[in-house]
Amino acid sequence: MAIPAPSSQREMRRRNLSRVLHAVAEAGQVSRAAVAARIGLTRASVSTLVEELLRAGFLVELGPGRSGGVGRPGNALALTDLGPCGLGAEIGVDHLTVCAVDLRGQVRARRTDEAPNRGEGPAAVLRRLGSLTERVTDDAGAAGLRPAGLAVAVPGLVTRSSTTVVHAPNLGWHNTDIAEHLPGPLRLTVDNEANFGALAELWQREPEDAPADFVHVSAEVGIGAAVVLDGQLLRGRRGFAGELGHVPVEPDGPDCACGGSGCLEQYAGEAAMLGAAGVEAHGAGGRSAALAELQARAERGDTAALAALRRAGRALGIALAAAVNLLDPRAVVLGGTLAGLAPWLLPSLDAELRRRTAAPGAVPELAVSAIGSAGPSLGAAHSVVRTVLSDPLPYAAAR
Amino acid sequence: MAIPAPSSQREMRRRNLSRVLHAVAEAGQVSRAAVAARIGLTRASVSTLVEELLRAGFLVELGPGRSGGVGRPGNALALTDLGPCGLGAEIGVDHLTVCAVDLRGQVRARRTDEAPNRGEGPAAVLRRLGSLTERVTDDAGAAGLRPAGLAVAVPGLVTRSSTTVVHAPNLGWHNTDIAEHLPGPLRLTVDNEANFGALAELWQREPEDAPADFVHVSAEVGIGAAVVLDGQLLRGRRGFAGELGHVPVEPDGPDCACGGSGCLEQYAGEAAMLGAAGVEAHGAGGRSAALAELQARAERGDTAALAALRRAGRALGIALAAAVNLLDPRAVVLGGTLAGLAPWLLPSLDAELRRRTAAPGAVPELAVSAIGSAGPSLGAAHSVVRTVLSDPLPYAAAR
Incomplete structure (x- = not known):
């Protein structure tokens, strides 16, 4: 039988600090009184927690009268736009992307390195990722931000709670430990790009319209x-769910x-769709040109392109x-390559x-x-931010 | 963003009482010191919690020297085998079953009513279930037990956190609220029989070999x-996952x-397997006789029976x-009818x-x-027991 997690005063304080941060994150700008009402603690307890978070540099006060709530006006609180940030990276088949997201959830720096990664060894690719990360860290530093961690999205299977890519067929990587090739002081997490893309989808929506139960289909x-x-x-x-x-x-x-x-x-993968539509997959311009060509042909009513997309939609409908039937989700979200092709996929998929x-x-x-295509790196960066919001004190500024 | 649940002293005490009960439930017999070590609280805190649970009648002391642990011998604690119990019921297509399970997880009473329920209206079937429940309540009362709640397993889709059966095609029930037909003071929960069967599978195993991630296939x-x-x-x-x-x-x-x-x-359902094997599905003796006949034919190497089971196994393998691929579970468990047919299903399923x-x-x-077939009613009764262990005080004996 499962035994619930330990409860202690220390643990409770840690949890309450996190609850205050999450309440502020959700509201954007909010008074102490509104935080107290929201999380069900007394005004006095919240004030003590807020003082600690102000001192540690996670919260800022925006001055009186800006909280927008009812009752006695108080100084509105907001998350800082300085201090800890999350770095998120994506290793794509033909690009590397790194971005920095602050505690407010805003993207503050982003760089992309377009180059084929397929067939390059992990060492070479991760060396390039390392220097891209350094440049984004410098950009973030110039904006007053310091990275709290780096999360890397990869197009492959990653062993749960590890930094090891077990199998990334489209990169040609097998049992590659990312940590081995990306040394440095940053706390590193690695996950599948579909997972981070879905988390971006989850966290970018407004709380009220977030379908918190969904299957996010991500195709590159x-x-x-x-x-x-x-x-x-x-x-x-x-860690291999979602295949x-x-x-x-x-x-x-x-x-x-x-x-x-x-x-x-075999029906809805990029190669299968391009093949069935008669579009050259490896022409000049590579993948993105071939996909643009498929879309252009569908737009002008090309019979083979329409049939290929109808067939892919039908296959997606059967697999979904x-x-x-197994999961009973609230929504199915088409992302990645499939988002752009949705107008032609959806009719047969839906039927x-x-x-x-x-x-x-x-x-x-x-x-x-x-x-769009920024989902995986955004979700990765946000995952670091959420780690900070969930347990802030280890990330407090040194004083 | 999700805000963690409130933490208060009252909530903490409630949680700690539950942790003590779960620790005792897991160990069977255990000293206060071992409970304290297990849940990470001080010996003094555990003693206070234990006194409260002894006074409220959830725990008993077994006398000194029987705790089996190391260190200073103390009175061993165990869960009571009197007081609150869980009632679990199953509405099958051709039977009703009700059982009573005490806090120790032992079945203390069980009654079955064999009669066809298909096509009978919910009112008539649930009237019979009501009287069966009363008889099991009497049996339990004679053993010193009082029901803390009734959980009912049904062969159909049940709306999450409700008592409404949305669709039970094999009973012919649609949008049936069980609570409407089963009045009485007992707290009522209703769920799909596959869900309760899986919970029985989870809770009946020893903690150390429980695969806490599995797909439990349940066929009637x-x-x-x-x-x-x-x-x-x-x-x-x-609430419709698992279809x-x-x-x-x-x-x-x-x-x-x-x-x-x-x-x-259409391949591995009872009717499909019997049809493909050429076994009369609705002969004398009904379902169980037909299934016994299928098994007997497979045992003596009947070609049609073997082919039907091979085909069903292949279909199960494809669906599984x-x-x-979607869930990455640790195990797949075949239950219900499929358990008895496993020797002939498994080769093609596995391949x-x-x-x-x-x-x-x-x-x-x-x-x-x-x-075996008792899974759903057992899992239902255990679900009530776990509700008591997770928040015992509302179920304390009146004094």
């Missing part, structure tokens, strides 16, 4: 997905590199029917999903991500 | 499943009553490959699952449930 070269349930990412035993790309769609379909056959990737959802009543909301 | 007339992740049941937005029976296996396969086609139930699992490394452990 491969198809990945992340499952968010009750606001939490579902990771799986080893939507290998859900069987036609059990006797084309062989897949994973060892199976008829997997979703498995996910919806399959609708007729194959077993439970009566509405099928999940079908949404298209508005975040 | 239909096929259901429950997903347990990190020891928690995955319910889904509306493995309607995961697409062959998208262009036979039509299914759900509106889809080629669903798992979807589940495993499909193995080649279709995308992540490298071992596929999940494949296990066969040993609990």
